[in-house]
Amino acid sequence: MGKMTLERIAELAGVSRSTASRVINDQDGVRPEIRRRVLDVIDVTGYVPHAAARSLAGQRSRILGLAIRATTEQVFSDPYFAGLxxxxxxxxxxxxxxxSLFLLQSAAGREQLPARVLRSKLVDGLIVTATLMDDPLLWQLTESGIPLVVVGEVSDPGISSVDADNRGGARLAAEHLLAIGRRRIATVTGPMRSGAAATRRVAFERALAAAGHPLDPQLVVESxxxxxxxxxxxxxxxxxxxxxxxxxxxxxxxxxxxxLQVAGRSVPGDVAVVGFDDLPPARASTPPLTTIRQEVEQTGAHAVRLLLERIQAPDAPARRIELxxxxxxxxxxxxxxxxGTDS
Amino acid sequence: MGKMTLERIAELAGVSRSTASRVINDQDGVRPEIRRRVLDVIDVTGYVPHAAARSLAGQRSRILGLAIRATTEQVFSDPYFAGLxxxxxxxxxxxxxxxSLFLLQSAAGREQLPARVLRSKLVDGLIVTATLMDDPLLWQLTESGIPLVVVGEVSDPGISSVDADNRGGARLAAEHLLAIGRRRIATVTGPMRSGAAATRRVAFERALAAAGHPLDPQLVVESxxxxxxxxxxxxxxxxxxxxxxxxxxxxxxxxxxxxLQVAGRSVPGDVAVVGFDDLPPARASTPPLTTIRQEVEQTGAHAVRLLLERIQAPDAPARRIELxxxxxxxxxxxxxxxxGTDS
DNA sequence: AGCCATGGTGGGAGCGGTCCCAGTTCATGA
DNA sequence: TCATGAACTGGGACCGCTCCCACCATGGCT
Structure with a gap:
């Protein structure tokens, strides 16, 4: 079986290239009977269209990029990225x-991206995550004009984004801790350059303050x-x-x-602990963690959906989805x- | 600046498409002076060749695939994959x-690979890792005729592969434990379906036996x-x-x-522990781990080199590299x- | 002076699809 | 019965690059 091309398929099915193409792309305007015939041929030959040819002719590569702005080490050890x-x-x-996955670890790697990947039209669009607040990378990408969706918080409302409802999540944590009677509440945050961390922190403070138990600044440690x-x-x-x-x-x-345990404090006896994410470590921990659950996989799925929309209609207004x-x-x-109160 | 094409670059530099192409692909047969001129134009315009066009015309996509046969969860939590x-x-x-990274988690995903990725000529070659002994996936890939390099152990000598010297490593571990006077030596292995694990186990047993202290089968636990x-x-x-x-x-x-610690045994007082890999967890552990160091990143680099060779000369005999x-x-x-005796 | 290697250079033919448009068929309504 | 158009179908023109080959000056030979 020599190399299969659309032309060859068409020939085998006794139709024209155009018709075969219609069948493959599932467009209508083909008589059911003919469609069947073409599909059969495809089935038998195991034909798969040549990606590059398609990409060249159709101006679309059908490749999406997932760019993670973190070190390889971080990416491959944080279960969040696994879920995403x-x-x-x-x-x-x-x-x-x-x-296609891109790890934007080094500055070098970050520069490769626009050049090799974007200008060469390798990907149709990009999902970017783990960016900083006002990340210059984001400007660069926006300028380059590539369809873009950020997973996380962004300051520029012109950029589509998806994220968990960080505000609501932090509030839930605060309310829960108060509800179980804790008053000397501390928090170990993420880096403030991360939008999600900043948002959670502010919301956490507000919720505590609103309940009349403002957060002692000393009890906030950035990690x-x-x-x-x-x-x-x-x-x-x-x-x-x-x-x-x-x-x-x-x-x-x-x-x-x-x-805490090493220091001889009991959990939750002496200190109650609340996490965020509800990823595997939460259950595996001893004791299992009370946590704010976010749907990480769904976040990823939504990002793809949003991106596909952007690619189809690049001029539609940006959207933000909060799960x-x-x-x-x-x-x-x-x-x-x-x-436990697991679901 | 409208869309840049080779044609346009050639025009701007006052040469033909062919010449411009030669410059871009760094082929010789172009007068230095002209080459400069073209390079300047490229520099100024920031031109990057269209990937799909190149791929279509040149029969080569310049995309390599890294396929990992493990669950997303495993991939994103094992530091070995990070290094690789x-x-x-x-x-x-x-x-x-x-x-381009492919996670061969589900059977579905594994079937996509040959179809969507290989037949469509998306990648020029594949680096596959975390395969099982006599993995059917491997036959499939070999049959498909795509240039292939396995990271790990393979039974089929017709497949190129790269791996650490598992045999030697296991021997080193055995000799070290004997040297520090231990005699009731146990081992927690990887799954025997993994070639690396099988190799290490056999070599470990042999080394102990050779020294006159055969491994008690009871003290072997598969994990x-x-x-x-x-x-x-x-x-x-x-x-x-x-x-x-x-x-x-x-x-x-x-x-x-x-x-061991939870059970009240001291390390290394009661029980000495040796690991394998020398990845970050080894140093981070308390106490820091004696371990068999392998150069994971280099393994990855060698895999790429080998793959590139295969792509260039698909008929050259397969090679195996052991680091x-x-x-x-x-x-x-x-x-x-x-x-510590860290280097 | 005439001739042939030789290093440069340009043009044309694909690579394997998509898409637009023109042509064909056939049922419909006047 | 014939015009009318909807439903299909086929052909050709690209998409942007690589590769092959013909072409053109040179300059060292005989």
Whole structure:
């Protein structure tokens, strides 16, 4: 079986290239009987259109890029990215797109992106995540004119974005900790250059203040979304004797718990701990973590949908989607409830 | 600045398309002076050739695929993949290739690969890793005729592959444990369906036997390369009171250490622990791990090199590269040497 | 002086699709 | 019965690049 081309398929099915093309792209205007014939031939030959040819002629590569602005190390150790990648990848498959992953680790890598990837029209659009507030990378990409969707918070409303409802999530955490009677509440945040972290922090403060128990600034320690970072951050917190700690991710919460346990504090007895994300580490932790659940995979899926829309209609106004968060109570805040309130 | 094409560049430089093409592809046969002129124009305009057009005309996409046969979860939590991806990615950049990552999680995903990716000629070649012994996926890929390089062990010598010297590494571990006087030596292995795990296990057994201290089969527990898995595996080992445990990865070694500590055994006092890989977890662990160092990033780089060779000369015989391993002694096996023998 | 290698250079023919438009067929309504 | 147009179908012109080959000056030979 020599190399298969549209031409060849058409010939085998006894139709023209055009008709074969219509069938393949599932366009209408082909008599059902003929469509069948072509489909049969495709089936038998296992023909798959040549990506490059399609891309060249159709001005569209059907490749979407997922660009993560973090070190390889971070990307491959943070379960958040696993979930996101999973969601994005799934959605791409469902939509017959291929996904290409770009790790924007080094400055060099970041420069390659616009050049090699964008100008060469390799991808039709880009999903970017883990960007900083007012990230210059974002300007660059916007200027380059490529369809873009950010996963996370963005300051520029002209950019489409998807994220969890960070504000609502942080509020849930605050209310829960107050509800179980904690008053010396601390928080281990993500880096303030991260939009999500900034948003959560502000919302957390507001919620506590609104309830009449303003957050003591001393009890706020900025960290970096890693377990190690949270571990040392917590050590700084220990002398201040908080009775609750809200960590901005489950992974950090694990670090928090470890630091507390090493220092002889019991969780949740002495200190209640709340995480964020509800990814695998939350359940695996001892004790299992109370956490703010966000639907990471869905976030990825929505990002793809939004991006596809942008590609189709580049001039439509940008949109932002915020996915709801939910409080999941487990043992790290609730003695009476060791069994957990998992759904 | 309208859309730039080779044609346009040629025109601006006052030469023909052919000449401009020669300059871009760095072929010789162009007068230096003219070459300069073209390069200048390219520089000024920021022209980058259209990937699809190039691919279509040149029969080569300049895209390499990295396919990992594991769940998204595993991929994004095992530091080994981080290192490998890093190495591969780097090498691709250096060679002006773009990298595309494929996670072969579901059976569905695995079927997409040959169809959408290979038959469509999206990638020029594939680096595959985390395959099983005699993985049907591998036959499929070989049959499809795509240039292929496996990272890991393969039974079929017709397939090029790169890996650490697992045999040598395991031997080093065995010799070290014997050298520090341990005799009741246990091992927590990876799944035997993994070639690397199988190889290490056999080599470990042989080395111990050769030294006159054959491995007690009871002290061999098969696990799954995760920390959790190693944790429970170690618990099964505890009643048998080993005085040393060789884990097939650093991550597993961390689980081993944790299980030992929870059970009140001291490391290395009661039990010495050796890991494999020398990736970040090895240093981060308390105590830091003695481990068998392998150069993961280099493995990735070699894989790219090998793949590029295969693409150029598909009929050249397959090659296998084994990268040397090295013993790195840290506190998990050596009380006297708490400072470590790090290089 | 005439001739042929030789290093440069330009033009044309694809690569394998998509898309537009013109042509064909056939049922419909006047 | 014939015009009318909707429903299909086929052909050709690209998309932007690479590659092959013909072409053109040179300059060293005989």
């Amino acid at each position: 990648a999973q969601g994005v990848s799934q959605a791409c498959n469902d939509d017959d797109q291929t996904l 970096d979304f890693t377990e190690e970072g949270a571990y040392t951050a917590t050590q700084r917190l220990l002398p201040l004797e908080p009775d609750a700690i809200f960590a901005f991710s489950d992974r950090m919460a694990v670090g928090v718990v470890r630091a 709801p968060t939910r409080l999941v109570v487990r043992a790290s805040t609730s003695v009476s409830d060791l069994v | 991806a890093q190495g591969v990615s780097q090498a691709c950049n250096d060679d002006d290739q773009t990298l 799954d390369f995760t920390e959790e898995g190693a944790y429970t595996a170690t618990q099964r080992l505890l009643p048998l009171e080993p005085d040393a445990i060789f884990a097939f990865s650093d991550r597993m070694a961390v689980g081993v250490v944790r299980a 040397p391993t090295r013993l790195v002694v840290r506190a998990s096996t050596s009380v006297s040497d708490l400072v």
